Amino acid sequence: MMRLTSVLALTLFCLCVGAVSTIKRLYHMADLTSITFGKKFPHHGLMLLYWFTLHIEFDSQDFILPKDYDPTDGDYGCKTYANTQKLLPKIPRNTEDESYYIIGNLKNEAAKFPTYVNQDYYNAYCALEENANRDDTNRNRDRIIFRLKVLPSGLHLKEVYITQTAVTGLRLSHDLTYEISAQLLKEIRDITQHKVAILCPALKPKEEEAHGMFEDQNLAWFLTLADYDIYRRELCLSNTHCSDYTLGVGEECMSHLHCTPGSTEGEVCDWNPVRLKVSTTAQGYAVVNWANIPDTRVEDEGLTVALFQNDDSSDILAEKAVHDLASGSFPTNTTLNAGLQVRLLLKGSKQTETLWRGPELDGKNPTKIQGYDASIQLFTRDGLAYARFYVKKSFTNWKASFPSWYIGYIPIPEASYATYVYAKDLVQTTDHKFAELDVYEHFFNQKMAPRALLRFFDYQNKVRAQTKPWDD
Known part of the structure; x- marks a missing residue:
């Protein structure tokens, strides 16, 4: 009877004070590998997490400190998170020097992040049937939340979480929320110390593919160890590189790609993305810039670089045929405004295909x-x-x-x-x-x-x- 009474009392207590947080804590890379967060193209969560570790540091007491940006200033789109879902532990009302902040929404802030974070946001729809809809939400679901404490000595991140918005809306998913330990943040930041893990023969082909996709080789190591789905992302890149693309990489295309024999089997190819950018003339007009157009595409008839008002626009403001030039630029008569975007197009007799999108033009962080x-x-x-x-x-x-x-x-x-x-x-x-x-x-x-x-x-x-x- 005593035990039943205790259980009943605990149940009533939980009903009165609300659900008790049961968020799982991740301590090491092996824990990150065991979950699905950010692993499928076009999710950006793992890239965002890697970027986050490059912008924090640890003091002598092992406190986590933001480095070279200020969340309270809205840098990189940081916003306060009210925790109205009671997803995270409640901050006591009398604790005025602590707040939750959330980062990772690429809708209006993508251009402030480096290319490896934002490029799949802009190019989430290439060649993947299930991602053909421009309203797809998987490209912008991943977030990082941290509990920020203001100390006399500066800002201190007490807790760090990774999470995802639910597919049906902007609410965050409890089942996809995890706390990231300081130890795991250090492991990601110091990922080069874990290269020995790549000696596993089963990981070697995947690691080589990752190195062909990302200029930051430490990012490639991290994505390999975190079990990111490199091959799914390859489907997107192969469409950009290969004119005879079907549901994989065409043999004709493969014969022209910069590929070298892999260490175990098959070939490893250079999947570095096309670089598209808006710059300015001395008179405030937009300049269209392109670089790194692959050899397998550069001679395609109808290959064009074009300027658009923003990522949602379908009207071309200025355009120029590539004419076998893997890199180049041209000035336009379009005045400079936030949102301008360069795209690589393949213009055919019946339709125009978008092969790659550059980031929208945006100002730098304050x-x-x-x-x-x-x-x-x-x-x-x-x-x-x-x-x-x-x-x-x-x-x-x-x-x-x-x-x-x-x-x-x-x-x-x-x-x-x-x-x-x-x-x-x-x-x-x-x-x-x-x-x-x-x-x-x-x-x-x-x-x-x-x-x-x-x-x-x-x-x-x-x-x-x-x-x-x-x-x-």
């Missing part, structure tokens, strides 16, 4: 002003240069802290500013909504230039922050 809760960003609108200024809502006296400080627009790094604006004269905008940030902008009435940047000067004309050149 540049921090050291010692202050504020940052600056260069962006463009209609080919003209603008400054964006982000400041923490808690930094209420920022105008008084920046007396006579100003932002200068620099057309080329070697030159002085062409024009400037005092920080106190910036105009607040409501176009961007951040829980912790206010946003201000300024129009310089200057054409965007390829190497243009911003510098933030103090009242003594000393540079306190500088953005990277636009086309870098």
Whole structure:
């Protein structure tokens, strides 16, 4: 009777306080291998996790610290996660210095990530029947959530989770949520120390294929060890490389690819993706750039590079036949705007096939002003240069802290500013909504230039922050 009463009491307790978190914790690479997270093309979860480990560091107490970005500033699309699903352990109400943040939504932030994270988001539909629908959700389901604590010494990541949105909507799936231990994060970051594992003969062919797909060889090691489905992704790449593609790699195509004998069986081919990019002229017009078009495609009749307004657009703004050039560029009459995208097309008599998509044009992450809760960003609108200024809502006296400080627009790094604006004269905008940030902008009435940047000067004309050149 006593035992039954105890069980009943525990049941009532659980019903009253809500479900107790039973999220599985992953300690080593073997644990990551045992789950399905991010393993199937076009999922980006494993690439995102690898990128994440490159942007954290560990202090002397083994605390996890964000490196070279600030989640509270919205870098890489970081947003607060309210945990309304009670998916993760509850943060006590009186703990004002802790919050959950979520990262990995590529819908509007893909271009800020490196190519290995975003390229399958843009190219999720090539040749795979089940991925032919432009509304496919598998290309953008994976996320990382972390519990951020603000300490006097800086930011500390207390917990890190990987998760996926449910197929039916934006809610996160409890069954696909796992906590990542600090030990596993270290193993991924130091993946080159685990190369001995590749000596397993069964993994060698897969490892060689991964090396042919990704320029970052450590990423290739990691994906092999994590059991990523390399061969499924190969189906997509073979369509880009091979004109006689059916449901695999055609023999005619294979004879022209850069392939070498594998260490065990078959051949290993160079699957490096086509590189497509938008840059700018000195007058703020878009320049279409392409490189690395494979030999198996470059002579195809109808092969064209084209400029589109964004990833969802179907209207061509400018185009040029490749004419056997594996790399090249051409200026257009289209003014520079966020979202512009270059695509590699194969134009036939009856239909046009998209072979590859480049990233959408987007501004770089804001540049921090050291010692202050504020940052600056260069962006463009209609080919003209603008400054964006982000400041923490808690930094209420920022105008008084920046007396006579100003932002200068620099057309080329070697030159002085062409024009400037005092920080106190910036105009607040409501176009961007951040829980912790206010946003201000300024129009310089200057054409965007390829190497243009911003510098933030103090009242003594000393540079306190500088953005990277636009086309870098």
